[in-house]
Amino acid sequence: MSAASRVVSLLPSATEILFAIGAGEHVVGVTHECDHPAAARDLPKVTSSVLVTDGAAPGDIDRHIHAARHAGSSIYRLDERALAQLDPDLIITQELCDVCAVAYSEVRRAVRRLPGDVPVLSLEPRSVEEICSSVEEVGLATGRVDGAKRVAAGMRHRISEIAALDTPSRRPRVVCIEWTDPLMVGGHWVPEMVRMAGGVDVLGAEGAPSRYVSWDEVVESRPEVMIVMPCGYDLAGTLELVPEVASRTGFDALDCAQSGRVLAVDGSAYFSRPGPRIVHGLEIMAAALRADARDATPAGAAYWNQPATSSSALIVPTAL
Numbered sequence: 001m002s003a004a005s006r007v008v009s010l011l012p013s014a015t016e017i018l019f020a021i022g023a024g025e026h027v028v029g030v031t032h033e034c035d036h037p038a039a040a041r042d043l044p045k046v047t048s049s050v051l052v053t054d055g056a057a058p059g060d061i062d063r064h065i066h067a068a069r070h071a072g073s074s075i076y077r078l079d080e081r082a083l084a085q086l087d088p089d090l091i092i093t094q095e096l097c098d099v100c101a102v103a104y105s106e107v108r109r110a111v112r113r114l115p116g117d118v119p120v121l122s123l124e125p126r127s128v129e130e131i132c133s134s135v136e137e138v139g140l141a142t143g144r145v146d147g148a149k150r151v152a153a154g155m156r157h158r159i160s161e162i163a164a165l166d167t168p169s170r171r172p173r174v175v176c177i178e179w180t181d182p183l184m185v186g187g188h189w190v191p192e193m194v195r196m197a198g199g200v201d202v203l204g205a206e207g208a209p210s211r212y213v214s215w216d217e218v219v220e221s222r223p224e225v226m227i228v229m230p231c232g233y234d235l236a237g238t239l240e241l242v243p244e245v246a247s248r249t250g251f252d253a254l255d256c257a258q259s260g261r262v263l264a265v266d267g268s269a270y271f272s273r274p275g276p277r278i279v280h281g282l283e284i285m286a287a288a289l290r291a292d293a294r295d296a297t298p299a300g301a302a303y304w305n306q307p308a309t310s311s312s313a314l315i316v317p318t319a320l
Helices: 012-020 038-042 059-068 080-087 104-112 129-142 145-162 189-197 215-220 233-247 256-257 277-287
Strands: 008-010 027-029 047-049 075-080 091-092 120-122 172-182 181-186 223-226 263-265 301-305
Touching: 008 012, 012 027, 012 129, 012 145, 027 080, 027 145, 075 104, 091 104, 104 120, 104 181, 120 129, 120 256, 129 145, 129 189, 129 277, 145 189, 145 301, 172 189, 172 215, 172 233, 181 277, 189 277, 223 233, 223 256, 223 277, 233 263, 233 301, 263 277
Parallel strands: 008 027, 008 091, 091 120, 172 223, 223 263
Antiparallel strands: 047 075, 172 181, 263 301
């Protein structure tokens, strides 16, 4: 694959990667959800959502998604005319989750209508290391190999620093809530992040997809730390959703509730998107799983019913 000079990113994490490795100048089109870095927000959009989600409750959003998928419809629109006008020589997308981006089959259909043989790079990371490798894949495809190696090396260095920390004397039991109604727990790289940060994810499985769980399963898992990270929500939005979990029967009796270790995070920035900022999420977890975590909350996270810290920069406690 020759180096691409006109790239359309159909994935927010890919957009972040492209700008991080120095290929931002080659990005000619993005999705309506590409909001980081700021420079990406002004680029032409080639997707839109068929769902009206502004102000909608998580339960309503979930029902709309299931109804659309049951009807065989995508929850995203791909503007094929806009895509063709951008004349891309590389399209980056994914097949991992049809709720996170335009369905891969729809992308392939659109590409077949474009002139020439436009390559499609599909990123499919299921682990933290595979996220780092995705950065290198994008670098190879765009001719930004050195930039990609630098970013990936920086990520791996920070990951190794977390891995080198003293493991808590007893690994806390952790539940990661990826959706609040119905309840879902994080999968793929999230359980691995919990392990690397010093905890035990008692409901998620490394490398496996996120899954629905019952509230009884959460209660029976006896979490000592609960991390609320709804996909697509920033920190402020997450804090608004925590009461939906905290109001459930038996919540007050959980160890995490009694000790105050219920952490809301910016899931959209640091956990849901498999890009460079996933390392920030790992650092947040590492801070949260230490005994004195409530004394120094990292930015991008807030303990429920406590003032939120800014998510503009990540500050890890010096004790780490």
